[in-house]
Amino acid sequence: xxxxxxxxxxxxxxxxxxxxxxxxxxxxxxxxxxxxxxxxxxxxxxxxxxxxxxxxxxxxxxxxxxxxxxxxxxxxxxxxxxxxxxxxxxxxxxxxxxxxxxxxxxxxxxxxxxxxxxxxxxxxxxxxxxxxxxxxxxxxxxxxxxxxxxxxxxxxxxxxxxxxxxxxxxxxxxxxxxxxxxxxxxxxxxxxxxxxxxxxxxxxxxxxxxxxxxxxxxxxxxxxxxxxxxxxxxxxxxxxxxxxxxxxxxxxxxxxxxxxxxxxxxxxxxxxxxxxxxxxxxxxxxxxxxxxxxxxxxxxxxxxxxxxxxxxxxxxxxxxxxxxxxxxxxxxxxxxxxxxxxxxxxx
Numbered sequence: 096x097x098x099x100x101x102x103x104x105x106x107x108x109x110x111x112x113x114x115x116x117x118x119x120x121x122x123x124x125x126x127x128x129x130x131x132x133x134x135x136x137x138x139x140x141x142x143x144x145x146x147x148x149x150x151x152x153x154x155x156x157x158x159x160x161x162x163x164x165x166x167x168x169x170x171x172x173x174x175x176x177x178x179x180x181x182x183x184x185x186x187x188x189x190x191x192x193x194x195x196x197x198x199x200x201x202x203x204x205x206x207x208x209x210x211x212x213x214x215x216x217x218x219x220x221x222x223x224x225x226x227x228x229x230x231x232x233x234x235x236x237x238x239x240x241x242x243x244x245x246x247x248x249x250x251x252x253x254x255x256x257x258x259x260x261x262x263x264x265x266x267x268x269x270x271x272x273x274x275x276x277x278x279x280x281x282x283x284x285x286x287x288x289x290x291x292x293x294x295x296x297x298x299x300x301x302x303x304x305x306x307x308x309x310x311x312x313x314x315x316x317x318x319x320x321x322x323x324x325x326x327x328x329x330x331x332x333x334x335x336x337x338x339x340x341x342x343x344x345x346x347x348x349x350x351x352x353x354x355x356x357x358x359x360x361x362x363x364x365x366x367x368x369x370x371x372x373x374x375x376x377x378x379x380x381x382x383x384x385x386x387x388x389x390x391x392x393x394x395x396x397x398x399x400x401x402x403x404x405x406x407x408x409x410x411x412x413x414x415x416x417x418x419x420x421x422x423x424x425x426x427x428x429x430x431x432x433x434x435x436x437x438x439x440x441x442x
Contacts, residue, residue: 096400104347105341105346107301107343111314111315111343113308118299118300118301119301119302120297120298120300121350121354121355122226122227122295122356123297123352124136124352124353125353126388127292128289128291131290137219137220137291137293138218138288138353138416139218139288139290140291142217143238143240143265144275145267145269145270145271148272150214150276151214152212152213152214152215153212155244157209157248159213159246159282160203160204160205160280161280161282162246162282163201163284164202165278167199174194175195204280213278214276216277216278217240218384219240219382221241225295230379231433232262232433233432236262239261239262241260241382243257244286245278248282256441258426258437258439260381260426262434285386285416287415288416289413289414289415291414295355300348300349303348303359322340344360345395351390352383352396353385353388354385356379356380360442362442367440371429371432371438372435372438373435376430379430380425381426381437382425384418385424387412388412390411419441423442425439427439
């Protein structure tokens with residue numbers, strides 16, 4: 096099975112001369128529900144983790160004894176998915192709704208203090224052999240593994256994420272941990288990923304408009320403002336709803352969804368400098384974790400294989416991961432030394 100991005104609706108380099116000099120590539124990961132193994136690149140799948148290596152834990156003090164059980168979250172999703180596939184008109188039966196209410200109940204773990212080590216959730220692992228735009232790890236490390244704490248209780252505000260990345264040499268793992276520790280409860284169901292196999296596809300991408308040279312950015316903004324004004328004028332004259340024209344941000348530059356490499360989107364905040372805290376080198380995008388593979392504003396990126404399928408809206412969220420308020424997590428790495436601490440932003 097493959098996933099194929101449709102051709103862009105416009106020739107963006109012809110539309111905006113000078114943009115070709117800023118062309119790059121990114122690898123769309125195209126996660127799909129499946130049963131990955133430890134030797135596969137995956138989201139939410141089993142990780143190639145050595146049996147004799149301590150599993151990552153969160154040690155930052157915060158409440159961690161109250162939340163939903165991961166097994167209940169997975170089961171509730173299966174029930175909902177089966178119900179809507181069975182009957183798109185009405186969904187779950189009354190009996191299923193009662194069960195869902197029980198599965199959505201929160202629980203408290205007795206005798207778990209705010210400082211007890213809390214197992215982090217394994218979110219994804221990516222082998223460089225599978226992902227063309229995955230940046231190199233330290234030395235000859237070929238496997239990137241991503242973890243996060245299942246509670247939003249971190250940082251200066253006390254409402255932030257805690258993300259941890261591990262690079263390793265896959266061939267050095269001889270005995271794999273078969274049953275990793277898991278938190279008994281999680282604070283946010285959006286941090287519990289469903290197992291997905293990946294169908295990586297390398298595509299052309301361009302920088303977020305606000306990070307381009309000022310003159311080029313101004314030309315893009317002026318052209319899109321002119322199109323908006325023309326559409327408004329036509330609507331006032333004819334009363335017909337205007338047809339959405341392809342836009343640089345949503346259709347021509349940065350694809351939505353999980354992806355490796357390329358350029359970060361700054362659609363929620365102004366572009367920010369992401370310099371390495373260890374050496375001050377400007378950092379580059381390593382990985383984007385997205386809440387959906389597309390939305391109403393980015394439908395031109397829907398893979399050809401998924402156009403018009405039943406339940407198209409549900410197929411846009413195969414991992415069931417939600418970042419922030421249905422946003423995306425951009426993780427940056429130091430190109431000078433991949434072993435330096437990573438940084439991230441939420442958009």
